[in-house]
Amino acid sequence: MxxxxxxxxxxxxxxxxxxxxxxxxxxxxxxxxxxxxxxxxxxxxxxxxxxxxxxxxxxxxxxxxxxxxxxxxxxxxxxxxxxxxxxxxxxxxxxxxxxxxxxxxxxxxxxxxxxxxxxxxxxxxxxxxxxxxxxxxxxxxxxxxxxxxxxEVAQQTRPPRVLFVLSMQGGRIMAAGANTSAQGILNLVGAQNALSGVDGYKLVTDEAIANSQADVILMMDRNAGRHQADVLRHPAILTTPAGVNQRLIRMDGLKLLGFSVRTGTAVRELSAALTQVQG
Incomplete structure (x- = not known):
């Protein structure tokens, strides 16, 4: 109502x-x-x-x-x-x-x-x-x-901890914190942003990545194709469940983060991908 x-x-x-x-x-x-x-x-x-x-x-x-x-x-x-x-x-x-x-x-x-x-x-x-x-x-x-x-996504059991990686720059990871479109889509699918205490898109320390204990890495498709191997081999990522289990989801960035006419589709696709990647 x-x-x-x-x-x-x-x-x-x-x-x-x-x-x-x-x-x-x-x-x-x-x-x-x-x-x-x-x-x-x-x-x-x-x-x-x-x-x-x-x-x-x-x-x-x-x-x-x-x-x-x-x-x-x-x-x-x-x-x-x-x-x-x-x-x-x-x-x-x-x-x-x-x-x-x-x-x-x-x-x-x-x-x-x-x-x-x-x-x-x-x-x-x-x-x-x-x-x-x-x-x-x-x-x-x-x-x-x-x-x-x-x-549909309300049926999920344990909300996964998701780290949205925007890019890698010189071996450092730029990830999404609060007040971002990435945070918004994670809220819609009932997932947790694994990165806490950060506002906006920021280069984050290896310690922050390790402490995130992310279950899944999420990236835009255009960036994931170029950086996927590097992200999954990153020393800090390898200390997280996402790194240990090599869990990375790639999605079209505009659909995922645009908050426009395809947002319903984005919610469904991301929710399904999270369920699949976690087994």
Whole structure:
């Protein structure tokens, strides 16, 4: 009942963004935002996207204006957009200021790493595009998928301790602490973040890795392919159950961490992978 009340509140509440129903040359910045634009059936209005917008595959054919946190104002303005939809955290600030100074309409789409944040993000994109009814329908559909997935994962017995490894740099591991999308997806599947006392994505000490006593290592697929062997041979990892049993899960990063239209699928896939890898 609480979830239903929360859904009704944001669907019936005030607009989450200004509406630009006439915008026909839109740049989408942020993979989750681009996924939503496509899921709403409004992709024909897109004329550009950022590097993180890799799904669906059709989005890759659009001009790339750069990584969402290192946007070039020249790259954005060269496409002559009439609207930029930017995921929260896009930047750098000086680029955003220049674009706003050029009188380019911009809407920042709220982030968040939980179930309700997904619904708010979808509805905010739809509102900005001037298609709120599509947003309500898609929000309801996606949240129903997430709820169904959460019902399935609630059957787990002992929550596994999972260490999310973002990358390795010079033999040191960058892992996810609190207030991250990795923490958010682990919360949804009922797993524990094995790394405690850390906020954000940080390079962590070997001692912290060993003390994590992680049951499973989780990585994005694009990084795991390059670093999997090194991670599983890392001396600190080898002191953990994950290292001893060589338990590592690889998943598509945008699906796993995007908190967008595929989050329900991500919950199901990660939960199934955790069950399989633990035997």
């Amino acid at each position: 609480i979830r239903l009340a929360a859904l009704c509140a944001f669907l019936a509440g005030p607009a989450l963004a200004d509406a630009y129903p006439n915008a026909q040359r839109i740049i989408s910045v942020g993979g989750s935002v681009t996924e939503i634009v496509y899921a709403l059936g409004e992709q024909d209005r897109l004329v550009g996207r950022d590097t993180t917008s890799s799904y669906p595959v059709a989005a890759r054919a659009l001009p790339d204006v750069g990584y969402m946190r290192r946007l070039s104002p020249e790259g954005v303005l060269s496409i002559n957009p009439d609207l930029v939809l930017a995921e929260e955290g896009a930047g750098p600030p000086e680029t955003i200021a220049l674009l706003q100074g050029a009188a380019l309409p911009m809407e920042t789409i709220p982030g968040g790493y939980d179930r309700d944040a997904v619904g708010a993000k979808i509805f905010s994109v739809a509102q900005a595009l001037g298609v709120p009814e599509k947003g309500r329908a898609l929000s309801q559909q996606v949240l129903a998928e997430i709820d169904a997935a959460l019902t």
